[in-house]
Amino acid sequence: MALLSTPAVVLQTYRYSETSKIVRLATRDLGVQSAIAKGVLRPKSPFGAALETLSEGVAQLYHKETRELQTLAAFDVTELRRGLARDLACFAGAAALAEVMLKMAPAAPLAVAYDTFVRALDALAQADSPAADAVAVRWLWLLVGVLGFAPALDACVRDGTPVAGNGAVAFSAADGGVLCTRCAPPLPTAGGPGTFTRLPPPAYRDLLALNDAGAALPVLDAAHTAAHRRLVARFVRHHLGEAGASKALDFWERHAWPTPATL
Numbered sequence: 001m002a003l004l005s006t007p008a009v010v011l012q013t014y015r016y017s018e019t020s021k022i023v024r025l026a027t028r029d030l031g032v033q034s035a036i037a038k039g040v041l042r043p044k045s046p047f048g049a050a051l052e053t054l055s056e057g058v059a060q061l062y063h064k065e066t067r068e069l070q071t072l073a074a075f076d077v078t079e080l081r082r083g084l085a086r087d088l089a090c091f092a093g094a095a096a097l098a099e100v101m102l103k104m105a106p107a108a109p110l111a112v113a114y115d116t117f118v119r120a121l122d123a124l125a126q127a128d129s130p131a132a133d134a135v136a137v138r139w140l141w142l143l144v145g146v147l148g149f150a151p152a153l154d155a156c157v158r159d160g161t162p163v164a165g166n167g168a169v170a171f172s173a174a175d176g177g178v179l180c181t182r183c184a185p186p187l188p189t190a191g192g193p194g195t196f197t198r199l200p201p202p203a204y205r206d207l208l209a210l211n212d213a214g215a216a217l218p219v220l221d222a223a224h225t226a227a228h229r230r231l232v233a234r235f236v237r238h239h240l241g242e243a244g245a246s247k248a249l250d251f252w253e254r255h256a257w258p259t260p261a262t263l
């Protein structure tokens with residue numbers, strides 16, 4: 001057993017005993033790991049408030065590859081990210097991203113996923129309320145992309161036919177991207193509705209921009225924001241498959257809380 005030190009973000013904690021908690025961590029060097037934080041619930045625990053969800057720090061783990069539950073020796077916080085808590089849209093988006101890490105990231109080193117996740121949390125912590133959902137949509141797309149599930153957006157996912165976006169573009173979560181007019185005929189056929197979503201040209205352009213970290217963030221009204229939340233949530237849910245319920249993603253997708261503008 002080795003004592004390893006790695007940057008990490010707390011994804012989830014739950015009580016394990018009178019004094020201990022189990023912590024699920026996204027780590028940069030070891031992937032997603034579960035660890036027991038012994039004594040964390042004792043009044044003078046050295047962990048203190050460090051193990052808050054979404055806080056980032058350096059974790060020291062007694063790590064053994066063959067074991068599912070590691071032991072957390074210390075967690076030195078570098079960033080509590082309390083900024084996420086000031087706005088429910090930011091917090092809900094961050095929780096959805098954390099859920100994707102928890103369920104889709106491997107228990108093996110994948111530094112690019114960790115770095116993308118941390119950049120996403122930073123972007124959300126700095127987002128202004130009206131743009132928070134679009135920021136979360138963008139980083140969900142980018143995160144599932146680095147986890148190996150990037151959607152095909154420029155060419156038909158079934159046969160590679162380039163898709164120009166002059167007319168409406170069909171998007172299929174099950175196939176993993178856009179479909180050409182041959183694979184998704186403009187008129188409903190035996191495949192029936194519900195197998196793909198039809199994106200009008202502006203929605204398709206927004207989808208391209210949301211998937212491009214270097215592009216300006218599209219300014220979306222409430223209806224279009226909701227449509228993009230639905231699209232990425234459906235895509236993520238399809239790839240979660242048997243990983244099961246996606247409570248945080250469901251909550252974020254429904255956006256069932258009052259926004260400051262409507263209060």
Ligand SMILES: [Zn+2]
Nearest residue numbers: 156159180183
């Ligand atoms: Zn096609």
